[in-house]
Amino acid sequence: MKFFLIIILSVFTFNSSIHYKGDELEKKIDEIFAGFNSLTPGAAVGIYYKSKLIFGKGYGLASLESRVEITRETNFRLASVTKQFTAMSIMLLAAERKLSLDDLIIQYFPELPKYTDRITVKDLLRHTSGLPDYEDLIDDTTTVQLKDKDVLQILAKTDKGYFEPGTKHKYSNSGYALLALLAEKISGLTFAEFLKDRIFDPLEMKSSVAFEEGISELKNRAFGYAKNDSGYVFSDQSLTSAVLGDGGIYTSVEDMFKWDQALYSSRLIDKYLLNEAWTKAILNDGSVIDYGYGWYLDVYNNYQRIYHTGSTCGFSNVYMRIPQEELSIVVLINIRDIKAIEYGNKIADLILQK
Numbered sequence: 001m002k003f004f005l006i007i008i009l010s011v012f013t014f015n016s017s018i019h020y021k022g023d024e025l026e027k028k029i030d031e032i033f034a035g036f037n038s039l040t041p042g043a044a045v046g047i048y049y050k051s052k053l054i055f056g057k058g059y060g061l062a063s064l065e066s067r068v069e070i071t072r073e074t075n076f077r078l079a080s081v082t083k084q085f086t087a088m089s090i091m092l093l094a095a096e097r098k099l100s101l102d103d104l105i106i107q108y109f110p111e112l113p114k115y116t117d118r119i120t121v122k123d124l125l126r127h128t129s130g131l132p133d134y135e136d137l138i139d140d141t142t143t144v145q146l147k148d149k150d151v152l153q154i155l156a157k158t159d160k161g162y163f164e165p166g167t168k169h170k171y172s173n174s175g176y177a178l179l180a181l182l183a184e185k186i187s188g189l190t191f192a193e194f195l196k197d198r199i200f201d202p203l204e205m206k207s208s209v210a211f212e213e214g215i216s217e218l219k220n221r222a223f224g225y226a227k228n229d230s231g232y233v234f235s236d237q238s239l240t241s242a243v244l245g246d247g248g249i250y251t252s253v254e255d256m257f258k259w260d261q262a263l264y265s266s267r268l269i270d271k272y273l274l275n276e277a278w279t280k281a282i283l284n285d286g287s288v289i290d291y292g293y294g295w296y297l298d299v300y301n302n303y304q305r306i307y308h309t310g311s312t313c314g315f316s317n318v319y320m321r322i323p324q325e326e327l328s329i330v331v332l333i334n335i336r337d338i339k340a341i342e343y344g345n346k347i348a349d350l351i352l353q354k
Contacts, residue, residue: 025055025350032346036060041225041232041334042070046253047347048328051264053257062222062334064232072253075207075221076332077241079310081317082210082249085199085259086176087125087277087294088268089183089191092198094121095269098186101125108182111156119165121182124175125293126281130161131174135240145213145242148191151177169281169289173246176294180245191244192216199268203258208251210244218250222334224314235336238313247312253330256319260328263321278306300345301352309341318344327351 029045036042042060046053058070093099101122106112116131123129134151137158146154151174162170180191187194192210200208209216226235242248251259262268277293290297295306300322307320318340321328329347331340 022054026057028350029055029057029347032343033059038067038069040064041222043331043333043340043343044070044072044074044076044222044253045332045343045347046072046256046328046330047351048257048260048326048330050326051261053254056253056257060334062220064223064225065234070222070334071220073207073220074332075209075218075250075252075255076317076334077211077222077224077247077310077312077315078249078251078317078332079247079312079315080173081308081310081319082245082247083176083294084308084319085195085249085294086179086183086245088199089194090121090125090179091269091273091277091293093183093186095273099182105129105178105182108185109152109178111152113156113158115159115161116155119161121179122293123165124179126169126289126291127171127175128167128169128281128283128289129165129172129175130163130168130170131155131172131178132158132161133172134174134177134243138239142239145237145239147242148177148180148245151243152181166284168283169291173240173243176246177243178245195249199259202268203262205251205255205258208249208255210248211250212244212248213242220252221250222315222332224312224334224336226314226336232335235314241313247310253332256330260321260330264323264326300348303352307341307344309339311336311340316340320344320348322348322352325352 036059040060044058047055056072060070062068062070062074094101103121105119106117119129134154137154183194184191195210211218224236225232279292280297281289298305303322310317314336316333316338319330329344331343333340
């Protein structure tokens with residue numbers, strides 16, 4: 001099978017407890033992804049270290065029908081890994097004082113019901129709003145893909161939330177659809193245009209796009225599949241696949257490297273705002289949750305980790321960062337119901353050796 005590979009073959013010493021030999025690492029990663037081959041969908045894997053993309057490789061097929069192989073340039077639907085880009089969009093507007101993260105969302109969306117009148121922008125970012133998840137509210141007769149504006153219309157018809165804002169943490173895709181609409185309302189651009197103008201173009205993420213059928217051009221894309229008893233079936237789109245704010249970005253291992261490097265600098269926003277995004281939220285009662293603005297925050301192998309997963313129709317992904325080592329790992333898979341984070345953890349275990 002052909003593949004594209006970037007790997008540095010010398011011995012790296014991260015610190016006294018972390019080191020590996022490049023060719024040995026390649027062999028071990030190949031073993032992790034041995035289940036993906038020229039007959040199956042697969043994965044793109046990237047490892048970024050000290051300002052370099054030191055490993056980039058594809059396994060399996062981007063399209064079973066056309067037999068296109070996955071490379072580090074193959075574009076996958078990020079699903080909820082998109083949320084960090086949506087959060088960045090809002091932080092960019094906040095940095096320009098065009099909105100405040102403490103603003104009440106009802107001032108921007110007056111059609112929302114009364115129970116939302118204490119929900120802030122920050123609550124949407126942190127999933128502490130209590131907004132019902134729109135995916136649980138889709139009418140059974142719906143056959144046309146929803147868009148972000150449809151999420152607003154669905155929420156406008158609800159009469160109560162899960163809980164009072166700021167009192168609990170419950171993951172809700174609805175909040176990130178509203179954040180995309182908020183970016184549109186404040187900027188005057190479509191959300192896809194905003195991402196392109198303010199993030200993708202400045203970082204030269206040339207193949208990245210918030211995909212809109214009939215509007216966007218998306219080259220080198222992976223198509224989604226699901227595994228069944230007879231093999232794999234095409235499973236690329238669902239009713240929610242056109243909602244952009246919670247999961248609509250497509251990108252590649254190569255472009256994610258550019259995003260990763262920008263997060264070490266003030267290229268997009270000042271570092272104090274980035275640090276705020278990576279700070280665990282505190283609920284009204286003083287309890288702490290392991291989530292910031294579009295990022296999960298935990299400890300892995302005794303290292304502080306910043307990460308997000310993404311799972312949707314036909315795709316499963318993880319992007320994790322260990323900033324103290326300037327190490328990041330991305331795994332993009334075009335098969336549904338596979339836990340990409342388990343693959344990412346296995347790679348981290350190889351590198352973060354005790």
